[in-house]
Amino acid sequence: MSQPAQPPPGTATAGGAAAPRPRARAFTLRLAPGRGCVIAVPYLWLAAFFMAPFLIVLKISFADQLMAQPPYSALLAWSEQGYLTLKLNVGNYLFLARDALYWTAYLRSLEIAFCSALLCLLIGYPMAYAIARADPAWRGMLLMLVVLPFWTSFLLRVYAWIGLLNNNGAINNLLLALGLVDRPIVMMRTNFAVYVGIVYSYLPFMILPLYATLEKLDPTLLEAAEDLGCRPFRAFLSITLPLSLPGIIAGFSLVFIPALGEFVIPDLLGGTETLMVGKVLWDEFFANRAWPIASAVAMAMLSLVLVIMVFQHWLERRAAARA
Amino acid sequence: MSRRTHPALLGWLVAGFVFLYVPILSLVFFSFNRSKLVTVWGGFSTRWYEALLGNAQILDAAWLSVRIAAVSAGLAVVLGTLVAVSLARFGPFRGRALLAGLATAPLVMPEVITGLSLLLLFVALEQAIGWPAGRGTLTIVIAHTTFALAYVAVVVQSRLTGMDPSIEEAALDLGARPAKVFCVITLPIIAPALVAGFLLAFTLSLDDLVIASFVSGPGATTLPMVIYSKVRLGLSPEINALATLLVLVVTVGVGTAGILMQRGTRRRTG
Numbered sequence: 001m002s003q004p005a006q007p008p009p010g011t012a013t014a015g016g017a018a019a020p021r022p023r024a025r026a027f028t029l030r031l032a033p034g035r036g037c038v039i040a041v042p043y044l045w046l047a048a049f050f051m052a053p054f055l056i057v058l059k060i061s062f063a064d065q066l067m068a069q070p071p072y073s074a075l076l077a078w079s080e081q082g083y084l085t086l087k088l089n090v091g092n093y094l095f096l097a098r099d100a101l102y103w104t105a106y107l108r109s110l111e112i113a114f115c116s117a118l119l120c121l122l123i124g125y126p127m128a129y130a131i132a133r134a135d136p137a138w139r140g141m142l143l144m145l146v147v148l149p150f151w152t153s154f155l156l157r158v159y160a161w162i163g164l165l166n167n168n169g170a171i172n173n174l175l176l177a178l179g180l181v182d183r184p185i186v187m188m189r190t191n192f193a194v195y196v197g198i199v200y201s202y203l204p205f206m207i208l209p210l211y212a213t214l215e216k217l218d219p220t221l222l223e224a225a226e227d228l229g230c231r232p233f234r235a236f237l238s239i240t241l242p243l244s245l246p247g248i249i250a251g252f253s254l255v256f257i258p259a260l261g262e263f264v265i266p267d268l269l270g271g272t273e274t275l276m277v278g279k280v281l282w283d284e285f286f287a288n289r290a291w292p293i294a295s296a297v298a299m300a301m302l303s304l305v306l307v308i309m310v311f312q313h314w315l316e317r318r319a320a321a322r323a
Numbered sequence: 324m325s326r327r328t329h330p331a332l333l334g335w336l337v338a339g340f341v342f343l344y345v346p347i348l349s350l351v352f353f354s355f356n357r358s359k360l361v362t363v364w365g366g367f368s369t370r371w372y373e374a375l376l377g378n379a380q381i382l383d384a385a386w387l388s389v390r391i392a393a394v395s396a397g398l399a400v401v402l403g404t405l406v407a408v409s410l411a412r413f414g415p416f417r418g419r420a421l422l423a424g425l426a427t428a429p430l431v432m433p434e435v436i437t438g439l440s441l442l443l444l445f446v447a448l449e450q451a452i453g454w455p456a457g458r459g460t461l462t463i464v465i466a467h468t469t470f471a472l473a474y475v476a477v478v479v480q481s482r483l484t485g486m487d488p489s490i491e492e493a494a495l496d497l498g499a500r501p502a503k504v505f506c507v508i509t510l511p512i513i514a515p516a517l518v519a520g521f522l523l524a525f526t527l528s529l530d531d532l533v534i535a536s537f538v539s540g541p542g543a544t545t546l547p548m549v550i551y552s553k554v555r556l557g558l559s560p561e562i563n564a565l566a567t568l569l570v571l572v573v574t575v576g577v578g579t580a581g582i583l584m585q586r587g588t589r590r591r592t593g
Contacts (some may be wrong), residue, residue: 033503035413042406042472043418046425051467053440056447056579123339130336142336149343151573153530155547156566159554160346163353166558169362170349198574203343245589253431261433263533268554278435285439285537295443298436311429 054302061295062088072291102280102297106304109276112266113190113259116198120255121248123199128210128247129240132217136221143211148206158197158268165193165269189271197265203257206251213247214240245247245319253312257305277301347570354563361558371564378561381549387473388529388546391460395467396524400517402468403475408505410476411483429473438537442465445538458540466538468530471524478523482516483509515584522580 055089063072072188079085111220149157164170165187187193217240225235263278270276277297285294338450354372358365406426409448410419427439445455445462455461477542490512510517532547553559 034410038405039409039413039416039418039422042402042409042426043422045402045408045469045472046422049444049465050425050429051440053437053444056376057440057444060443068448070450123342126332126335127339130328130332133332140581140585145340146343146576148574148577149347151526151577152347152570153547153550153566155530155532155550155554156562156569157346157552159562159566160350162345162554163362163558163563164349166362168360170353173362198344200346203339219414257431258433262434263435264551265456278433281435281439291443294439298439301433302436305431305433 057236057295057298060292061299062090063292063295064089064091065290065292070291071289087186089292092292093300094291095298096204096296101275104279105275105280106300108274109278110304111258112194112198112274112276113256113262116202116259117206117252117255118201119195120203121252124203124206124251125210125244125248128207128214131207131211132214139215143208146204146207146211154201155264157201158265161190161193161197161200161269165196169196188269191270192268194266194274194276197269198255198259198262201265205254205258206267209250209254210244210247213244217243242322245322246316249312249315249319257308260308261301262304300310347566350563350566351570353566354560356560356563359560361560361563371560372568375561375564375568380566381546384544384546384549387460387543391463391467391545392525392528395464395471395528396521398464398468399471399475399524400521403472403520404479404513404517406472406476407479407483408509411480426473426476429470430477432470434531434533435537437470438466438534441469441534442537458538459543461590462538463535463542463543463545466534467524467528470534471527474523474527475517475520478520479513479516482513486512522576 059075060072062075065071066073073087073089075087077085077087106174118123127146131139131146134142144193162169166172167184167186167188169188169318172181175181176184221239221243222235226232230238261278262276263282266274266276266279266283281294281297284290284297324470353361353364355367355369356364357370367573384482403426406422409416410426413419441462442458445458448454449456455465486509491504491508494508495501499507530547531545532551535545536548539548550562550565553562
């Protein structure tokens with residue numbers, strides 16, 4: 001390539017505007033009258049319908065289970081002597097900690113989410129790489145093909161796999177017709193089906209951030225390596241892979257975090273061996289009507305997600321520092 | 324970059340697309356199956372489409388879902404744009420970090436937690452102030468708006484930070500008031516992001532099962548809730564027909580949007 005390093009035409013507008021400008025001049029709208037209103041409206045909405053609910057979940061996770069409507073006790077009450085008393089019941093958390101079922105559910109969720117994210121990475125990386133190196137005229141089309149399944153119903157895409165994986169489903173019918181197996185392979189209601197469902201549903205979320213970093217990769221680096229006698233695989237390991245690390249971290253967490261709390265896939269495709277937190281929470285709430293326990297399960301899951309996000313942030317900063 | 328792609332890499336890409344599309348194509352294929360056994364081919368028929376069009380439960384649920392999606396996507400676009408403008412244009416202000424956190428947290432929050440927490444809020448509110456009285460369409464709209472506005476905020480904010488600020492500055496320097504600058508200059512420029520945000524919010528709302536199941540009440544059954552209850556009982560050819568219609572709408576929609584966007588890029592760059 002003899003071209004000087006120029007941004008590709010598609011990113012010209014975005015690249016040009018991203019140049020640093022003096023802050024004070026760039027944000028003159030800040031002096032707008034009524035800006036308080038603009039900030040306050042979404043602020044109040046989010047405080048009311050996103051932050052307040054968590055405080056209530058936290059509160060109910062410390063309440064007692066009651067046979068009433070709603071089925072939990074109040075934390076604050078006036079005692080007979082006229083004092084305001086606060087009663088915190090940590091029993092729900094102790095119950096979670098003592099029962100092996102919940103430990104298994106959390107560990108199994110972590111395991112399934114991690115392995116699914118890893119599988120998405122292994123399948124998605126070569127795909128993203130191939131799209132990033134494809135003819136620019138084709139790239140838009142290929143990316144659209146990656147995104148298209150995302151716009152069709154998630155529930156219906158999981159449903160499609162029931163038809164494929166069933167004992168009398170399309171895959172087994174095909175294998176039987178070809179004479180490859182004598183009797184159907186049991187795939188539905190197993191962990192295998194859950195892995196297939198999660199990898200299938202979340203693969204686009206892995207490919208997109210990977211593509212975004214791979215597309216920006218400067219090809220002259222690889223050419224320089226090649227000119228200096230570096231073999232392609234070695235060049236991939238020492239140049240492409242480290243430079244695409246931000247995309248790997250982003251894609252991994254975009255798959256890992258939602259998969260952790262997934263309910264639909266383990267419920268429709270998984271069997272009794274598939275114990276995941278999302279399903280446990282759902283059952284505690286809808287089947288057992290145990291609101292305080294469900295709240296405690298939610299708080300524990302939330303702490304887990306927070307820990308993972310802090311870790312992700314730390315990884316991102318390390319990757320940025322190395323680059 | 325026009326280096327030749329390795330054949331193995333190309334093969335992998337094709338296999339990946341096969342993996343992504345075979346399930347969807349199988350849904351479409353078996354929707355034209357005469358047999359009630361979804362996966363056993365019994366000849367071509369459109370009877371399940373007729374059955375679908377005669378199924379009042381599915382049609383009512385679909386109509387409710389579309390209305391909920393339209394209202395909550397509209398609200399999400401307004402609120403999400405306000406968040407994006409606050410974060411991208413107002414410089415530092417007190418509580419900015421909290422707003423940024425609140426606006427992005429719904430993106431990573433597991434759905435079961437969002438659903439549970441909103442339901443508990445609605446129950447507590449009803450106990451305390453009597454609003455919302457019961458749960459149903461209104462509570463689903465509020466829930467969907469809340470999680471969809473985060474997606475809108477991300478899309479619009481990236482468009483706002485990507486646009487050239489000198490146009491806004493020029494208008495301000497020439498004496499236009501900020502509100503006018505926003506309506507006349509900013510809004511037309513970020514319009515594609517608003518449309519994209521609306522479509523995203525609409526799709527997310529139309530697709531949501533978990534949160535709606537938590538915050539819904541008797542009388543408000545959305546399409547995913549009906550699909551879910553049918554799917555739990557086993558395969559149903561009507562659902563295949565429904566999926567096929569949905570795939571058709573989405574393909575036409577995304578295809579048109581893609582072509583329009585490509586034309587727009589070409590016009591701008593060349």
